[in-house]
Amino acid sequence: xxxxxxxxxxxxxxxxxxxxxxxxxxxxxxxxxxxxxxxxxxxxxxxxxxxxxxxxxxxxxxxxxxxxxxxxxxxxxxxxxxxxxxxxxxxxxxxxxxxxxxxxx
Numbered sequence: 001x002x003x004x005x006x007x008x009x010x011x012x013x014x015x016x017x018x019x020x021x022x023x024x025x026x027x028x029x030x031x032x033x034x035x036x037x038x039x040x041x042x043x044x045x046x047x048x049x050x051x052x053x054x055x056x057x058x059x060x061x062x063x064x065x066x067x068x069x070x071x072x073x074x075x076x077x078x079x080x081x082x083x084x085x086x087x088x089x090x091x092x093x094x095x096x097x098x099x100x101x102x103x104x105x
Contacts, residue, residue: 061089
């Protein structure tokens, strides 16, 4: 069998098609990864996800009756609205009052 140019081209054409399809697929996959990396936003930490113990935080109420919870270790703080501040501070004060009252008995 004589190998001619036509036979070589007939054999290489399907192989080249496969190479082109694989190259385009790989390129699209890489572009998708770059797009996702570029458009993804950093996740924000949920400050409400951790329940603090009284040893970990200090609380205060400012002039606007907003509750301020301050982490003792880091100094980071969370400010709550006035109604939440009044409610939580009232509960906290009531608990301290109960502890003092029960300790005196």
